[in-house]
Amino acid sequence: MTKYGPAEFALSISSLGPFESAPHVAVACSGGPDSLALTLLADAWAREAGGRATALIVDHAMRPESAAEAVSVHDRLAKAGVEAVVLTRQGAVFKSDRQAAARQARYALMTEWCRRANILHLLLGHHRGDQAETLMLRLGRGSGVDGLAAMAPVSENPYLRLLRPLLGVPRECLIAFLRSRGVDWIEDPSNEDASFSRVRVRRLLPELGQEGLTEQRLAATARHMARARVALESAATELLARTVAIYPEGYAVLKAGELLAAPEDTGLRALSRLLTCIGGNRHGPRMERLERLYVWLSRGEGGGRTLAGCRIVRRRGPGHVLLVCREAAAAEDAVPAAGGILWDGRFWLSADGPLDTQLGRLGPDGWAQIRARKPDLCVENLPADVRNAIPAIWSLEEVVAVPHLHYCAIPSNERVANGTELTFLPPRSLGAARFSAVPGYA
Numbered sequence: 001m002t003k004y005g006p007a008e009f010a011l012s013i014s015s016l017g018p019f020e021s022a023p024h025v026a027v028a029c030s031g032g033p034d035s036l037a038l039t040l041l042a043d044a045w046a047r048e049a050g051g052r053a054t055a056l057i058v059d060h061a062m063r064p065e066s067a068a069e070a071v072s073v074h075d076r077l078a079k080a081g082v083e084a085v086v087l088t089r090q091g092a093v094f095k096s097d098r099q100a101a102a103r104q105a106r107y108a109l110m111t112e113w114c115r116r117a118n119i120l121h122l123l124l125g126h127h128r129g130d131q132a133e134t135l136m137l138r139l140g141r142g143s144g145v146d147g148l149a150a151m152a153p154v155s156e157n158p159y160l161r162l163l164r165p166l167l168g169v170p171r172e173c174l175i176a177f178l179r180s181r182g183v184d185w186i187e188d189p190s191n192e193d194a195s196f197s198r199v200r201v202r203r204l205l206p207e208l209g210q211e212g213l214t215e216q217r218l219a220a221t222a223r224h225m226a227r228a229r230v231a232l233e234s235a236a237t238e239l240l241a242r243t244v245a246i247y248p249e250g251y252a253v254l255k256a257g258e259l260l261a262a263p264e265d266t267g268l269r270a271l272s273r274l275l276t277c278i279g280g281n282r283h284g285p286r287m288e289r290l291e292r293l294y295v296w297l298s299r300g301e302g303g304g305r306t307l308a309g310c311r312i313v314r315r316r317g318p319g320h321v322l323l324v325c326r327e328a329a330a331a332e333d334a335v336p337a338a339g340g341i342l343w344d345g346r347f348w349l350s351a352d353g354p355l356d357t358q359l360g361r362l363g364p365d366g367w368a369q370i371r372a373r374k375p376d377l378c379v380e381n382l383p384a385d386v387r388n389a390i391p392a393i394w395s396l397e398e399v400v401a402v403p404h405l406h407y408c409a410i411p412s413n414e415r416v417a418n419g420t421e422l423t424f425l426p427p428r429s430l431g432a433a434r435f436s437a438v439p440g441y442a
Contacts, residue, residue: 002173003173003176004169004173004174004176004177005041005177005180006041006044006045006048009041009042009044009045009165010045010048012165012166012168012169013042013045013123013163013165015153016153016154016163016165019049019121020120021049021050022049022050022051023046023049023051023120023121024046024051024052024053024054024117024119025042025046025051025053025054025119025121025122025123026053026054026055026056026110026113026114026117026119026121026122026123027039027042027043027053027054027055027056027122027123027125028055028056028058028106028110028122028123028124028125029055029056029057029073029077029084029125030057030058030073030125030188031057031069031072031073031076031185031186032125032185032186032187032188032191033171033174033175033178033185034125034126034127034130034166034171034174035125036073036076036178036183036185037125037166037174037175037177037178038123038124038125038165038166038174039053039055039077039082040080040082040177040178040181040183041177042123042165043080043081043082052083053082053083053123054083054084054085054117054119055073055077055082055083055084055085056084056085056087056109056110056113056114056122057070057073057074057077057084057085057086057087058070058086058087058088058089058105058106058109058110059086059087059088059089060089060102060105060106061088061089061090061091062102063189067088069186070086070088071086072186073186074086076183080183085113087109087110087113089105089106089109091105099190099196099198110122111157111159111160114159114160115159115160119160120160120161121160121161121163122160122161122162122163123163123164123165124162124163124164125164125166126151126164126166126167127166127167127169127170127171127174128166128167128168128169128170128171128215128216128219129170129171129202129205129215130151130167131150131151131167131168131218131219131222132205132215132218132219132222133198133201133202133205134150134151134222135148135150135218135219135221135222135225136201136204136205136208136218137197137198137201138150140201144287145225145228145229145232146229148221148222148225149222149225149226149228149229150222150225150226151164151167152164152226153165153167157427158342158348158425158426158427167219168219170215170216205218232265232266232269233269235262235263235266235269236266236269236270236273237431239258239259239262239266239267239270240270240273240274240430240431241431242255242258243255243256243258243259243270244270244274244430246277246424246430248404248423248424249382249386249390249404249424250278250325250326250346250347250386250389250390250424250426251278251323251324251325251326251385251386252274252277252278252323252324252325252430253315253321253322253323253324254274254321254322254323254324255320255321256297256320256321256322257320259271259297260297260298260320264294267294268287268290268291268294271290271293271294271297272284272285272290273428273430274324274430275290275307275308275309275310275324276308276426276428277426277428277429277430278310278324278325278326278426279308279309279310279326279327279330279426280309280326280344280345280346280426280427281308281309281345281426281427281428282427282428284308285307285308289307290307293305293307293312297322300320302314306327306330309326309327309330310324310325310326310327311323311324311325311326311327311328311385312324313383313385315383323383323385323386325383325385325386325389326344326346326386326389327389328361328363328385328388328389331344331360331361331389332344332345332360333360334358334359334360334361334394335358335359335360336357336358336359337349337352337354337357337358337359337393338352339351339352339421341359342425343359343360343391344361344391345426345427346424346425346426347359347391347422347423347424347425348422348423348425349391349421349422350421350422350423351421354393354395354400356395357393357394357395357400358393358394358395359391359392359393359394360391360392360394361388361389361390361391361392362387362388362389362390362391362392362399362402363388364388366392366394366399366402367384367387367388369398369399370399370402370405370407373409374407377405377407382405390402390404390405391403391404391422403421403422404422
C-alpha cells in the first residue's frame, strides 16, 4: 500500500485549482475515517497556503444519538486544532428514500453556510472505493458514458465549487494516515444497513474482485469513461457557443439547423444542457424524451413542444430558429419578495421588494395589467411565451413591478423596479463546469 499524507494531498488538491490566496475552505466531516482524514489533510494544506479550513458537521436529527455524535466529532476536531461548526437539520424524520433525502438536506445546509461565509470551495471525502461503487450502481441502471464516468472531482452550483480530492485514493491509505497520527474515528451504522443498495454493492466487491473486477480496475474504468465524457462535452460546448444566445430574462434562441448538422450525440448533449439551464433543473431530461424532441426538430414540423419545464417553439422568419423559454405553467409559485432567495430555481433576488409583496411569474393577467396602465411599453423583442414566465413583484392581485421590463406601477417609486435586483442564475449554466478525469493514485 502506497503512503498517503500531506505531500500527496497537496498534489491531489492542486489539480483541482486554482484557489484564491490564503484560501478558506470548508470540509464536510461526518467523523468517519474518510472525511476525518480529509479534514486534517485539508487543514494542514490550507494553513501552509496561509489560509484555514472549517469542518462542517451535519446533524441530520434522524437518530436519537445523532446530536451527541455531532458534538463528539466537533470536540475531536477542536482537540486537533481544527475549526468546526455543527449544522442541525430541522424538520420531520425522512420516511422514504432516506439516504437521498439526507444527502440533499446535508448539501443544502452546507451550501447555505458557505454562501453566508463567502467560502468558494467545499471539500468532500469520497474516495476510490466510493467511485467503484458508484460505477457499479450506474452500470446496474444502464447508464451511458456520463453515468459511467461516476463522480466528478470538481462540480459547481451557483454558490461554490464542490471538490473531491480523494477520488483516486484507496480508503486503506486514509485509515493508515489516521493511525499514523493516533487519531480514531466513528463509524456510521447506516454504512452496514443492507437495505441500501450502495451497502449491498459494497459487500459484493470483494467477490467481484476475485473475477478481476477489483476496486482499482473499476475506478480505472470510470477514469476512461471520464475522458470520453470530456471529449463529448467539449464538442457540445463548442456547438452551444455557435448556436445559442442566452438572454437575461431567462430564455434562449437556438439555431436548430446548425445543431442538427452536428453529430447526433453532440446535438443531443447540447440540447439537453440547454433545456437543463433554461428549465432551472439540476439534471437533464430522460434520453427517450430528448430523442423524441430531437426527431421533432429534424422533421421541421410546426407548433411547439414542452420538455424539462421548457417550452420550445419555432420563431417566425428565415432560418431554422427556435425559441427556448420557461414553461409558464411549470414555474414556481409566488414567494415573499425578500432578498437572498432563488425563485423558480433560476432567478436570484438580491434586494428586497416592497413590504408585503411576493415574487412570482408575470403571466397573462399581469401582462394585461401592464398594457392597460402603460400601453406604450415597448416589448417587441420579448415574445408572449417569455413574458408569461418572467418574474414580477406582486401585491395581492396587483403587479407592483417587473424589473426586466423596467416597469413600476407607481411612477414616483421607480426605485422598486430599478433597485430590485434579479439575476438569471440557474443551477446548471449553459457552459457547465468541465468534467475531468481523476488521476490514478495507487
